[in-house]
Amino acid sequence: MKGRIALLFGSVSVALVAFALTSARVIAADKVDPAADAKAFQNFFFQKFPEVKHEDFVNGPYSMNADMKRQWQEKEEFPPYEFALEAGKEMFATPFRNGKTYADCFPNGGIGIRQNYPYFDQKEGKVVTLELALNRCREANGEAPYSYVKDEMASLTAYMAFTSRGKPMDIEIPDDPRALAAFESGKRYFYTRRGQMNFSCASCHVESPGERIRAEILAPALGILNAMPIYRSEWSGMGTISRRFVTCNSQTRAVPLEPQADEYRDVEYFLSYVANGLPIAGPGARP
């Protein structure tokens, strides 16, 4: 527990506290260097959990606990997301009323491309996530958008992730100051404490992965989006990335943002970029 170490020296030396602060933040904040950030981020987890195979980090809480991993592997024989996956496959193949399909909106007909989302759209000057691109596709074809958090959206993203399983996350940051700013903003959101409980995303997913918070084992931030969307027993159903962000904020009594708010798009950009090289594993199942 890093906190304990800081505690021992805390009252004695301000310098030591400052050191604990910077070392725990994983990343130096002075200039925007996403490649260096990603390397430092990955190394932090590789060193903290030397026994975890690198590609295993994408399995969230299961990468942290052998007993849980065994139970999960048994469950994978009859995966609880099977139903959503089937539904997503069918929805993906079914034409809109204008005769077009989702395939017409995406590179490579939407197959095997999950690892490239989110991307920075230089025309719009913003991050575009897969969930956002799916609803834009619907609206461009005269269909109403879906709820971002579950059901149809989870089914569609489940299918698109499934066709991309095993492909290494491959997010680009174009040489564009707005893209760097989006990455920075995502990083800032991730490390900023908020809400009555005063937690940042990093409090739970960088400082405490593998620890139990009540009965739940905290997932490491590295590769934390690679298995999305996920089935959770607690939800008795599927949830998207949007759903997870909103849930983490509201469970810690912080005010959640609207799904696909700019800052959520940016934090998704940050978390996905620093997971570059780790395999897509979605859809996932969680306890």
Next chain:
Amino acid sequence: MPVLFLLAAMANGLAASPVLAQSAAADGQKLAFDRGKGNCLTCHVIKGGDLPGTIGPELKDIQAKYPDRNELVAILFDETRRNPQTMMPPFGRNRILTEQEISAIVDFLQTL
């Protein structure tokens, strides 16, 4: 005057009486375990509590470690003052718990 004095003396005596301390400690335990209040079990193993988390240290032998109750009040009020990096929420500063609630929980901690 003498009457007032007597009342004050009685109040003092009451505050120190083991009966009252005991019930304050029981209230404190309820507050500590309540998910909408202290919810301390989220992070700490505490005797008598179910499904504890592992983020903080087990809370035991508290009297020996913190003989001065003011230290405990300070930890509950805002642990970030001792350790800026801590996960522990600033219960007093962020008004998750009132002063009286913190005091009751400290009574409970002193029984551990």
